[in-house]
Amino acid sequence: MQFSILKNNTNFTSNMICILEIFDKINEPKSLQYITQINKNDILNFIKNKKISSHLGSCILVQNFTHPQNAILTVGCGKSKNINIDKYQKIIQAIIKYIKLIKYEKIILFLSSLNISNLNIYWKIRQTIEIIQTELYTLNNFKKHTKIPKIYLNEVLFYIPYRNEIKQAQLAIQHGQSIALGVKIAKDLSNTPPNICDPYYLSHQSYKLQDTNSKKILIEIIDQQEMQKIGMHAYLSVSQGSKKAPYIAVIKYHGSNKPNENPIVLIGKGLTFDSGGISLKPSRKMDEMKYDMCGAGAVLGTMHAVLKLNLNLNIIGILACCENMPDAFACRPGDIVQTLSGKTVEILNTDAEGRLVLCDVLSYVKKFNPQLVIDIATLTGACVVALGHHYTGLMSNCDKLCQKILDASKITYDLVWRLPLHKKFAYQLKSKFADISNVNGNDGGAITAGCFLQEFAEEYRWAHLDIAGTAWTSGKNNSATGRPVALLTQFLIDHMNQKFDEDLNAK
Incomplete structure (x- = not known):
């Protein structure tokens, strides 16, 4: 067009x-x-x-x-x-x-x-x-x-x-x-059936960014052996019931005219199918669990938009890809795993798997010394109950970062609503046998999931977008929406413009 x-x-x-x-x-x-x-x-x-x-x-x-x-x-x-x-x-x-x-x-x-x-x-x-x-x-x-x-x-x-x-x-x-291109890529990937769009397929779609022959893009794929070596045991516990091996795609975009500028990191949850594991989901609408990778799809779509716009930023996009299936090797309710951070997690519900994947990735990205980190995930049904299908849930440890995301939301009309992260919610995640449990029951489920992630994001500015209610439309004509590609791209455009203004004022 x-x-x-x-x-x-x-x-x-x-x-x-x-x-x-x-x-x-x-x-x-x-x-x-x-x-x-x-x-x-x-x-x-x-x-x-x-x-x-x-x-x-x-x-x-x-x-x-x-x-x-x-x-x-x-x-x-x-x-x-x-x-x-x-x-x-x-x-x-x-x-x-x-x-x-x-x-x-x-x-x-x-x-x-x-x-x-x-x-x-x-x-x-x-x-x-x-x-x-x-x-x-x-x-x-x-x-x-x-x-x-x-x-x-x-x-x-x-x-x-x-x-x-x-x-x-x-x-x-x-x-x-540029944003429409990113949205289409995210939708195409998210609508692809899980027997085709498995963790290998999803992670390796990142190589299409290199088809442009851009010298600004560098792709690294972390496989199961490397994850085991560095200690991402929470992540690996999710995929151990599946025959599909887990992968992490690390997409490095070097666009800043200051080569040593700290990057912005975007992390996308990429569960290419989520059966719930041993804590098996109901069969009704289980086909829609192919959309549990929409966070990763959105990050990849955003990286395509970023490359087309040639943004003057350093950005790292991470696609955290795996599959959650029940089998004899699957993790069980009651298992305790050690995360990359060293903290232990008691798995009380294997269907609260997204946070187990993300917690290790949040610890992993500290090596990049990021100026800020945003994770995007179809994380909780509780967020759908709280905000419906119009608003994405936003949680953060930084008020200024939150406000920038809300400002981008106003421009794109990709609606976002901030939820509180209070220590009283974190108390609900206490475990008798481990440092923390992965669920708390039914009360404040979206917020306690955010509190869980916050435990692993204390060393940098961080925001969490729960897109469980906005990533796809349900029913007979279900389809991915491509959200929040527009929101993320606008946030990055605004961040670049603010950086330019600050550079001018410093001269």
Whole structure:
């Protein structure tokens, strides 16, 4: 899909369709002022003679012009003063769903007509690109016969009437396309069945980053023998019931103009299938446990976006890949394992396996002397109970880091909600026989999981994103969402811009 900027008044060309906003009690769409007079008269005459609905998301195709191969699509936008982020998204979604059904190759969007308080053209273009790519997303790799309707749309033009907005618009296209690429990679991986996307497959997908011949990328794969050697026994306890060996992919991106700058570390939980182990999950919706690797998928997608954006940062992405299965060699409730940190963990529930994987990785990344660490994991069903499927759970030992993540959430509308980490929750993890237990019962499950991880992240600034409720949609048409690739990439963009501002102030 190509995204372009249009600067001059619009004259229709072959296979082009203009999108006109229709607001309640406004007779003439504002965007008509940007259309050449000959086409404008035709449109006005049609609007006067026909009943065009302003109902939110309603679309009507108009084809009665001098050149019938061209058209306009009117889209209902409700009341002009009531446009908010949710309504904006519904308007763009309605447009694309309609365009998929008709044979037009180009559309022109007049986004300046859709005013949202405190949100500029950069935000609108970014959101529009991400919505379009989401609406057009399909994965049909595993079907022998499938009727895929042809989508003719191949170019979206954004009309920018004001010169001072052009640079913002160009930047928005660059950022939006890079993030959309990362989201697609994360979704494709997460939607791949677990008999194909096993720990080896997932970890070795990181090598595709080197296909760009970029000298900024270095890949290292840690195998089972190396994990055993360095003492990652908590991690290994999760995979010991599976025939699939565990792997860790370490992706090093050297993008900073200061080679010795401490890296930002992103850790993605990559359980390519989670049966629960001996603490076996119910069979209902167990097929969706292929999505337990969405954290790793999001980290890999983010690294692709980072590389495409050429960010001036040093970043390490880690894919912690393994499979949790029951068999004679599987770990048992009551087992005690020693973590890489030296602390011991009593495993009371083998289905609380993600934290056993992450705790060893959190200890491992200390060797990189990170400036901050963010782990991303489909960690707890308790987080879904607490926040549903709209908000990702956020926990951290650093208020400033939390605020930066929340700021990125506001820009991307990839919603995040902070949960408390208090020592009273940590008390619930006390064990009679080990330093700590991996579960506490049913009370505050998302928070106690965060408290468990915090035990292994005390030496650096750290945040935990529990994406159990936001990583995929459930049901018959279940699919990965690609969250939180947009959030993470925006966080990194903001971090880079802040670093640039600090460097300027220091001079």
